[in-house]
Amino acid sequence: MRRFDSIDSGRENPEGFDYRTWATDFKSRLAELLNTWLGRVGYAAGLLLRSLRDKAAQWWYFLDDPSIPPDNNLAERSLRLAVTKRKVSGGSRSMPRFEQTADLLSAIQTCRFQEKSAMAFFRDAIFAHTCNFSMPSLIP
Template sequence: MQAVADAAGPDAGWCWATQAADALVAMQRLVAEAVTAARDAVDAGALAEQVHRYRSAVQIGITQTAARSDAVMRKHHALARRLRDREDDYLRFTRDWRIPPDNNGSERDIRMIKLRQKISGCLRTLAGARQFCAIRSYLSTAAKHGLHFFETLVMLAEGRPWLPAVH
């Protein structure tokens, strides 16, 4: 979604990207409304309309950037092709509501690593980076299961690590 938003930004001038972004946001809204109303699925007609808007926008994007005359146009052409070729992945959140419509959680986890590396100069060795990532991953998973960081670390230090349930 971020790449689409960047291409649709005020300085970008790509109306196809704005149309694609608007369709994605509308689909997010349809899912949120369906979840709030405790329905089993998104309104099929409304979803079909937004998917049509999305596909039209992507096709326009592929056509408008086909020349690939500069680096920006090549980047936007690759984005439009990716949106077309991986449509099922990009729109999966409309069918499986367990999947978030964005990857903000994953980006947050990566950002923490980059921030730590930049500020403290740590993670100078691959072993140190791996240890840090293992701890962050463990704590992130525990937090997603409703556990607090400190309690999870105490349990780990006491030799009784928390393990997620296997489904």
């Protein structure tokens, strides 16, 4: 078993004493290392180390709240459709068109994330608009 398998299972079961102990120990060892190295490194590395020290609560927040993933892969996957569309089409020529495209792609990605049909959502939205009904919502 890899070392991080137990850490991952601890994140899934936050009641586990081992995970909390590990997270607390990690943060204290990191703070100690940062303080040790701050006086020994150059300017650029010192900026990074000071940022890690001064903003430790922000950098390592996911260790305290297991519902927060340690990466931003979901956000990156959500942006992939918009980036691919922009590369293929050459982007929008005006700000209003850019905003409309962003709204459409946001609705499509939200439907995908909620495992709903984007086509059904747009069909319902067009029907509601033409018949003066209340618009469908993507807010669960």
